[in-house]
Amino acid sequence: MTERLKWLAISCLAWFALCLASCEEIADVELPTLTGVPYEPDSGTLLVRCGRLIDGRADISSEDVAVLIRDGRILETGRNIIPGEAVPVLDLSGYTCLPGLIEMHTHILESFEELVDLTLYYGYSLEDNLQKGREYSKITLEAGFTSARNLGNYYGWADRELRDEIDRGEILGPRLQVAGFYLTVPGGGGDLLEPGGKEEDIPPHMRLGVSRSPEEFRRNAQAAADGGADVLKVIASGAVLAYGGVPGEPEMTPADLEAVAAVARAEGLKLSAHAHGAQSIREAILAGADTIEHATYIDAEGIRLAIENDVALSMDVGPGDWMIEAGREQGWEEEFLRKTIETTDIQRENFRKAHAAGVSIVFGSDAGIYPHGMNAIQFAQMVKWGMTPMEAIKAATSVAARYLGWEDRVGAIEPGLFGDLVAVKGNPLEDIAVLERVDIVVKGGLLIKAPEGLAGK
Numbered sequence: 525m526t527e528r529l530k531w532l533a534i535s536c537l538a539w540f541a542l543c544l545a546s547c548e549e550i551a552d553v554e555l556p557t558l559t560g561v562p563y564e565p566d567s568g569t570l571l572v573r574c575g576r577l578i579d580g581r582a583d584i585s586s587e588d589v590a591v592l593i594r595d596g597r598i599l600e601t602g603r604n605i606i607p608g609e610a611v612p613v614l615d616l617s618g619y620t621c622l623p624g625l626i627e628m629h630t631h632i633l634e635s636f637e638e639l640v641d642l643t644l645y646y647g648y649s650l651e652d653n654l655q656k657g658r659e660y661s662k663i664t665l666e667a668g669f670t671s672a673r674n675l676g677n678y679y680g681w682a683d684r685e686l687r688d689e690i691d692r693g694e695i696l697g698p699r700l701q702v703a704g705f706y707l708t709v710p711g712g713g714g715d716l717l718e719p720g721g722k723e724e725d726i727p728p729h730m731r732l733g734v735s736r737s738p739e740e741f742r743r744n745a746q747a748a749a750d751g752g753a754d755v756l757k758v759i760a761s762g763a764v765l766a767y768g769g770v771p772g773e774p775e776m777t778p779a780d781l782e783a784v785a786a787v788a789r790a791e792g793l794k795l796s797a798h799a800h801g802a803q804s805i806r807e808a809i810l811a812g813a814d815t816i817e818h819a820t821y822i823d824a825e826g827i828r829l830a831i832e833n834d835v836a837l838s839m840d841v842g843p844g845d846w847m848i849e850a851g852r853e854q855g856w857e858e859e860f861l862r863k864t865i866e867t868t869d870i871q872r873e874n875f876r877k878a879h880a881a882g883v884s885i886v887f888g889s890d891a892g893i894y895p896h897g898m899n900a901i902q903f904a905q906m907v908k909w910g911m912t913p914m915e916a917i918k919a920a921t922s923v924a925a926r927y928l929g930w931e932d933r934v935g936a937i938e939p940g941l942f943g944d945l946v947a948v949k950g951n952p953l954e955d956i957a958v959l960e961r962v963d964i965v966v967k968g969g970l971l972i973k974a975p976e977g978l979a980g981k
Contacts (some may be wrong), residue, residue: 582939623921672701806829
């Protein structure tokens with residue numbers, strides 16, 4: 525044997541011995557499983573062995589990849605990772621691992637149950653709202669959505685309180701960006717003024733963003749920014765689930781939109797525009813919106829402007845069928861059910877057109893208008909209406925992170941980002957519906973959800 529071969533043999537034996545020593549060192553280390561609250565967020569250290577890995581950026585998956593998370597952040601990925609110190613191991617060799625999913629459009633303090641009568645919100649206290657939000661946040665996280673954007677709630681600033689409770693580790697939930705309240709015209713899609721009702725009957729905390737002029741929109745947008753909003757949310761067109769709203773018609777003027785956009789730019793915040801109608805979509809893009817919510821009636825000009833201005837569409841093509849069936853069974857407002865039926869199919873057709881044209885599309889399901897935790901039913905519709913499974917996954921990972929402004933935090937499994945990871949049985953690139961059944965959730969290196977008996981050390 526030559527000296528070179530002897531050296532290689534000795535090196536291989538030494539490496540093998542180091543691996544054995546490392547395995548012995550971690551053999552009795554418990555998994556960082558979260559058993560209750562309060563807890564310290566983003567504090568987990570964990571080595572995850574994935575049978576298959578979809579990292580959120582590459583166009584293909586990888587086999588037999590390990591992910592090392594230290595103190596809540598991903599430190600390293602690869603096939604032959606040796607932690608070098610006592611690190612617990614989560615064996616997911618029989619699973620597909622993905623980045624924690626991102627929900628770009630939820631109403632995490634609100635529920636479809638109030639669609640029988642939205643004025644029920646008049647009587648809810650802040651604590652009533654928070655109790656619901658705490659429940660829905662836990663459900664959302666356990667469904668695999670480790671980050672989410674809450675785009676409005678009727679009780680002003682309730683989502684800020686919820687976000688801060690999550691950040692302090694007092695409750696379980698996704699990383700939240702919040703809007704604080706809707707920026708809307710009187711009687712518009714963000715104002716619960718029922719037909720024949722009086723504005724003075726609506727509690728003031730439900731009307732913080734109601735505005736009658738560009739100057740009022742500017743002032744209320746600034747109040748949202750100063751109060752701690754992460755994103756500004758305007759109701760540019762009529763809404764499906766609002767009294768008297770006409771989804772295809774504008775509710776805000778270009779001057780109104782420009783006033784809010786100016787605040788967003790000055791404060792470094794993203795601007796999200798609810799816009800079903802083609803005119804409102806065009807005007808919101810030209811004013812400076814970063815994402816268009818719903819985009820139901822988008823036309824060729826709107827598609828062109830979205831591409832030219834790097835604006836993403838968040839089209840909730842998932843829940844329509846469920847809503848129509850549930851609405852009939854539960855006796856929703858006739859107006860709401862009619863508008864849901866009118867918009868569901870045309871929105872999906874325009875999703876196909878926008879995707880084929882090359883518009884950026886992010887995962888936004890509008891959860892709350894259907895049950896929280898069912899967010900992932902959207903994936904199958906995104907694939908049915910034109911996306912590949914990998915495109916749909918990226919819409920809820922790296923693409924979403926970019927339009928969220930959190931590319932340095934979430935959206936991929938790569939060093940430096942938070943240790944947020946989910947795992948499913950099966951291969952979502954072959955059957956996207958497996959994402960409706962997330963088995964394992966890791967957030968910040970802490971094991972949030974796992975089946976009983978899952979192998980770990």
